[in-house]
Amino acid sequence: MADLANARVLILATDGFEESELFDPRQALLDAGANVTLASIKTDPIQGVVNDSEKARTITPDLTLDAVDTEEFDMLLLPGGVGNPDKLRMQERAVEIVSEFMDDDKIVAAICHAPWLLVEADVVDGRRVTSWPSVRTDLENAGAEVVDEQVVIDGNLITSRKPDDIPAFSKAVIEALQSELAEA
Structure with a gap:
């Protein structure tokens, strides 16, 4: 297992994120040694949900979207939840961040409803996703080719369907990051 001590991962989220889709992959990355930064619209704590209905844990972002320099990160992680990506896709800087990661051919991982941000950034045409x-x-x-699989990897883009897929999603994310760092 490659050491992820030098890996820098950015997570974008706001109120309405699906709790497990942020906390579980984040913890897997931290356990693997990655440095993880959470960016949001503001630095006030953001509210997670379970099944898009009941309130869950909150988390305090490290920085605002406007403070994000994509050059400082190796990977972008986008958790789902209905409200979270719906709010973020209305934030110009959030959409720009997705575009910048894709333009730089860095890993972008999106689960559940988070691919809405990929659509908004116009980066899925010709890509295989779920x-x-x-x-x-x-x-x-x-313009995407959509399939119903736990995890779909198309070049630098990793997508997944739902909370039940988080173990496979987290594994794919860590393996992609390890591979990326091994090549660097």
Whole structure:
């Protein structure tokens, strides 16, 4: 297992993130030694949810979207939840961050409803992806080839469907980051 001590991962989230889709991959990355930074609209604590209905744990972002310099990170992680990506895709800087990571061919990992941000950034045309079922038509309309699999890896883009897929998603994210750092 490659050492991820030099890996720098950015997570984008705001109120309405699905708790497990932020906390579980984040913990897996931290356990693997990665440095993880959370960016949001503001630095006030953000509210997680479980099944998009009941309130869950909160987490305090490290910085605002406007303070993000994508050159400082190796990977972007986008947790789902309905409200989270829906709010973030209305933030110009959040969409720019997604575009910058994709333009730089850095790893972008999105789960559940988070691929809405990929659609908004116009980065899925011709890409093979998966997501929560209600997002799939949006992905298809944006030119993506949508499949129903736990984890889909298309070059630098990793997508997953739902909380049940988090173990496979986290494993794919860590392996991609290890591979990326081994090549650097």
